[in-house]
Amino acid sequence: FLVVYTHLDPQRLDQCTRSPWFQLRIPNFAQSLVDCNLLGAATVVLQCTDPVDYSRALQVADRANDQLMDVAEFIWDANIAEFTQHAQCATEAERPVALAAFFQWLCSQNIPLK
Numbered sequence: 001f002l003v004v005y006t007h008l009d010p011q012r013l014d015q016c017t018r019s020p021w022f023q024l025r026i027p028n029f030a031q032s033l034v035d036c037n038l039l040g041a042a043t044v045v046l047q048c049t050d051p052v053d054y055s056r057a058l059q060v061a062d063r064a065n066d067q068l069m070d071v072a073e074f075i076w077d078a079n080i081a082e083f084t085q086h087a088q089c090a091t092e093a094e095r096p097v098a099l100a101a102f103f104q105w106l107c108s109q110n111i112p113l114k
Contacts, residue, residue, distance in 0.1 A: 039065075054079060074102035
C-alpha cells in the first residue's frame with residue numbers, strides 16, 4: 001500500500017506514516033516483521049509510533065542484535081539510537097529520507113508479510 005500510494009516519495013511517506021490510519025497498523029506490521037525474523041526492521045517500524053512506544057521498540061531492538069547493523073541508517077529516534085549504540089543513525093530531520101530508504105530496502109528483501 002505505502003509503495004503504491006506514496007511512490008516512496010519521502011514527504012508523502014512521512015505524512016502517511018504519521019496518519020491515524022497507519023498508526024493503528026504499526027503494531028501488526030511490526031509483529032509481521034518479527035514473525036519473519038526481521039527484528040531490526042521491526043525496530044525501525046516501531047519508532048514510527050506517535051508517541052514512540054519505547055517499551056516495545058527497545059524490547060525488539062534488544063532481541064535484534066546483529067540485525068540492527070543492517071538498519072542502523074534508518075533509525076532516527078535518538079533514544080533508540082542510544083540504546084542500540086549506533087552512532088551512524090539518521091536524525092529526526094532526516095526521518096522522511098530515512099523512511100523512504102528503509103521501505104526501498106524492505107521491498108528489495110522480498111518478504112512475504114502477513
